[in-house]
Amino acid sequence: MKHLIPEFEKMKERYPEGFESSLVLPCLRRIQEDRGFVAEEDIVALVDYLKVPRIQVEEVLSYYTMLRRKPIGRFHLQACRNIACSMRGAEGVIAHLSRKLGVKPGQTTPDGTFTLTEVECLGSCGTAPVVMVNEAYHENMSTEKLDRLVDELAAGVRAGGK
Amino acid sequence: MPRLTIDGREIEAAAGRTVMEAATDAGIFIPYFCWHPKLSVPGNCRICVVGVEDKGGEWVEIACNMPVTEGMVVYTNSEKVRARRKATMQFITLNHPVDCGICDKAGECTLQDYHYEYNGERSISVDAKAHATKHYSLSPRIVLDNERCIQCTRCVRFTREISKSNGLGMQNRADHSLVRAVEDGSFANDPYSDNVIDICPVGALLSRSFLHKARVWYLKPTASVCPGCSRGCTVNLWHRRPEWRLRAPGMRAQNETIDRVTPLENPAVNGPWICNKGRDIAKVLGRARAETAMLKGRPAELQGAIAQARSLIAAARKPVAVVSSWASNEELAAFKAALGARFSVLVKADHEPEPGEVVQDDILIRADKNPNTAGARALFGEAPLALPPDADLVLVWGEGLDFGLIPAGAKIVYLNAWLQPENGHADVFFPTSIQTERDGHYTNFAGVTSAFTQCFPRPAGVADAQALFAALAGQAGGGE
Ligand code: SF4
Ligand code: SF4
Ligand code: FES
Ligand code: FES
Numbered sequence: 001m002k003h004l005i006p007e008f009e010k011m012k013e014r015y016p017e018g019f020e021s022s023l024v025l026p027c028l029r030r031i032q033e034d035r036g037f038v039a040e041e042d043i044v045a046l047v048d049y050l051k052v053p054r055i056q057v058e059e060v061l062s063y064y065t066m067l068r069r070k071p072i073g074r075f076h077l078q079a080c081r082n083i084a085c086s087m088r089g090a091e092g093v094i095a096h097l098s099r100k101l102g103v104k105p106g107q108t109t110p111d112g113t114f115t116l117t118e119v120e121c122l123g124s125c126g127t128a129p130v131v132m133v134n135e136a137y138h139e140n141m142s143t144e145k146l147d148r149l150v151d152e153l154a155a156g157v158r159a160g161g162k
Numbered sequence: 163m164p165r166l167t168i169d170g171r172e173i174e175a176a177a178g179r180t181v182m183e184a185a186t187d188a189g190i191f192i193p194y195f196c197w198h199p200k201l202s203v204p205g206n207c208r209i210c211v212v213g214v215e216d217k218g219g220e221w222v223e224i225a226c227n228m229p230v231t232e233g234m235v236v237y238t239n240s241e242k243v244r245a246r247r248k249a250t251m252q253f254i255t256l257n258h259p260v261d262c263g264i265c266d267k268a269g270e271c272t273l274q275d276y277h278y279e280y281n282g283e284r285s286i287s288v289d290a291k292a293h294a295t296k297h298y299s300l301s302p303r304i305v306l307d308n309e310r311c312i313q314c315t316r317c318v319r320f321t322r323e324i325s326k327s328n329g330l331g332m333q334n335r336a337d338h339s340l341v342r343a344v345e346d347g348s349f350a351n352d353p354y355s356d357n358v359i360d361i362c363p364v365g366a367l368l369s370r371s372f373l374h375k376a377r378v379w380y381l382k383p384t385a386s387v388c389p390g391c392s393r394g395c396t397v398n399l400w401h402r403r404p405e406w407r408l409r410a411p412g413m414r415a416q417n418e419t420i421d422r423v424t425p426l427e428n429p430a431v432n433g434p435w436i437c438n439k440g441r442d443i444a445k446v447l448g449r450a451r452a453e454t455a456m457l458k459g460r461p462a463e464l465q466g467a468i469a470q471a472r473s474l475i476a477a478a479r480k481p482v483a484v485v486s487s488w489a490s491n492e493e494l495a496a497f498k499a500a501l502g503a504r505f506s507v508l509v510k511a512d513h514e515p516e517p518g519e520v521v522q523d524d525i526l527i528r529a530d531k532n533p534n535t536a537g538a539r540a541l542f543g544e545a546p547l548a549l550p551p552d553a554d555l556v557l558v559w560g561e562g563l564d565f566g567l568i569p570a571g572a573k574i575v576y577l578n579a580w581l582q583p584e585n586g587h588a589d590v591f592f593p594t595s596i597q598t599e600r601d602g603h604y605t606n607f608a609g610v611t612s613a614f615t616q617c618f619p620r621p622a623g624v625a626d627a628q629a630l631f632a633a634l635a636g637q638a639g640g641g642e
Contacts, residue, residue: 053328053344054328054344054345054348055329055330055331055344056328058333058344058345062333062334063333063334063335
C-alpha cells in the first residue's frame with residue numbers, strides 16, 4: 001500500500017481536516033484496484049497511515065461486498081440477478097456460466113482464471129441480462145454470447161495474452 | 163431557556179437539550195433502546211418517537227435527537243405515537259428469537275418490558291426469521307447471541323467513547339449485521355469490557371461467569387463498595403434472595419456466594435461503570451476463610467486468645483500496630499478509640515497490583531489497590547511503613563504484610579480474615595469478618611465516602627473487629 005500514499009495525500013486534500021475516517025473507503029478501493037484484493041498488510045498500513053481504529057477498516061471491508069480480503073480469479077464474472085435481469089433470463093445465464101466453468105457462484109475455477117459472482121442491479125437494466133467481466137459490461141447476454149465470451153477469454157489466457 | 167409542554171406539563175429546558183433529555187430531567191419517561199445518557203446519539207432504534215403539535219397536525223419524530231424549541235408541544239403517548247411505537251416493536255422483533263426461557267437477561271430485558279408495554283401482540287410477519295450466530299465467544303469473558311442483538315450499537319459506542327479500546331464493531335449490514343470484536347484482539351484486553359453486558363438492552367451480550375447461573379429474580383442486589391482499588395466504585399452485589407434459598411443439602415455455599423457484581427450508578431465516584439476487576443471481586447471475597455482463633459498456631463477459644471493478647475499488650479514497652487486499608491471507617495475509629503493511645507500506628511497496603519493487572523488509567527482504575535487508604539490515613543497519618551527495630555509487640559491487622567519485616571523477638575498479634583500461612587506464626591491470631599458480613603464505609607482517594615451493607619451472616623468463630631478492639635482494651639464485650 002505504501003506506494004499509494006502520494007495518491008492518498010492528494011485525496012486527503014478534498015476532505016476537511018480531521019475527517020480521516022472518510023478516507024477509509026476510497027483508500028480501500030484504490031488498494032483493491034492495485035492489488036486485486038485487500039491484504040492484511042494493507043489493513044495494518046492503512047490503520048497506521050490514517051490513524052483510525054482498525055475496527056473501522058474491518059467494518060467498511062465487511063459492509064461492502066465489493067471489497068474482498070482474498071485474491072480472486074483473473075477474470076471476475078459478475079452476473080446480475082436483480083429484477084430486470086431475472087425477467088430476461090438471469091437465472092439461465094448464471095446456471096449456464098456455472099455449468100460451463102464448473103464452479104458455483106462465489107467460487108473460482110481451479111486454474112485461477114475465472115471467479116463467478118452473483119450481484120445486484122448493475123444499473124444497466126435496459127440491456128438485461130448483464131454480466132460484468134472485470135470492469136467491462138457485456139449486455140443482452142444469451143447462451144451463445146456467453147460461450148463465445150468465456151471461450152475467447154480462456155483462449156487469450158492460453159495464448160499468454162491478457 | 164426554551165419553555166415547552168410535554169403531555170400537558172410545562173417545563174423549562176436548557177437550550178441545546180434534546181426532548182429526550184428535557185423529559186428525563188423532568189421525570190417524564192420516553193422509551194429508548196439505542197440512546198444512553200453517557201453515549202453519543204445514533205438515533206437508530208426509533209422507539210423513542212414522540213408527537214409534536216404543528217399547524218398541519220401532529221407529526222412524529224425521535225425524541226433522542228430532537229432539540230427543544232420555544233413553545234414546542236410534545237406528546238409522548240398520543241394515538242399516533244402509540245401506533246408508531248407498536249409498528250417499531252414489530253420491526254425490532256422481526257428476527258428476534260424470543261428465547262427468553264433460556265436467556266439470562268429475562269427479567270431485566272428492555273425488549274421484554276417494552277413488548278408488554280407497547281406491543282403485546284404476536285409477530286405479524288409470515289417470513290422465517292433470519293438466523294445468526296448463537297453462543298459466539300466475543301472475548302474470554304463475554305458470550306454473544308447475535309440473534310438477540312437489535313443492532314442498537316451501544317456496545318460498539320461504549321468501546322469507542324468510554325473505554326476507548328475500539329474493540330467492537332458492526333460487521334456486514336442489514337439483517338445479517340454481526341457484532342464482532344476487532345481482529346487484533348484488543349477487546350479481550352479492554353479492562354472495562356463487561357459494562358457492555360449491562361448496557362445491552364437485550365440478552366445478546368452475556369457474562370460467561372454468570373452464564374445460566376441464576377434467574378435474576380431469585381437474586382437480590384445489596385449496595386456495596388468495590389474494594390479492588392482506591393476508586394471505591396459503588397456496586398451491587400447480587401446474591402440469592404433469602405426467600406429463594408436453596409434448601410437441598412450442601413447448598414449453603416450457593417446461598418451465600420456473590421453471583422454477580424454490577425455497577426451502582428454514582429456520579430460522585432464511578433458514574434454508571436465499573437472495571438472488570440470489580441466484576442470479579444467475588445473471587446477475592448470468596449477465598450478460603452480463617453474461622454478459628456489460634457495461639458502460636460494452635461486452635462484456641464476466642465476468650466482465651468483475648469486474654470492472652472491483653473496480657474501481651476499490657477506487658478509491651480513499645481507496641482506498634484499496622485492497620486488495614488481494607489478496614490471500614492467504623493472499625494478504624496473503634497481501633498483508635500480503644501487502642502490508639504497505647505500503640506503507635508502505621509497504615510499498610512493490604513494489596514499491591516497483581517502481575518498483568520492494569521495499574522492505573524485515566525478512566526477509573528487507581529494504582530492503590532485498597533479501598534480505604536484515605537480513611538485509614540485520615541485517622542493515623544501518612545507515615546511510611548517502617549517498623550521500629552525496637553518494637554516488642556506488633557499488632558498486624560489484615561493481609562499483605564511481609565512478616566519478615568517484624569523485628570525478631572517482637573510478639574505478634576494478628577487479625578486476618580483469610581486462611582494464610584502467616585496466621586500460624588502469630589502469638590495470637592484472630593479471624594475477622596469481611597465486608598460482606600458487616601455494614602460500614604470506605605473513603606476513596608478523592609475523599610468521597612461510600613457505604614457498604616451486609617449480605618451474609620458472620621460465620622461462627624469469626625470476630626467482629628469493632629467489638630474485639632473494645633475487649634482488647636479491657637472494655638466490656640467479648641469480640642463476638
Ligand atoms: S449486542 Fe446488545 S448493545 Fe450491542 S448492538 Fe446488539 S443489542 Fe445493542
Ligand atoms: S475501578 Fe477500582 S474500585 Fe472501581 S471496580 Fe475497578 S477495582 Fe473496583
Ligand atoms: S437488474 Fe440487472 S442491471 Fe439492473
Ligand atoms: S432512542 Fe431514539 S432512536 Fe433509539
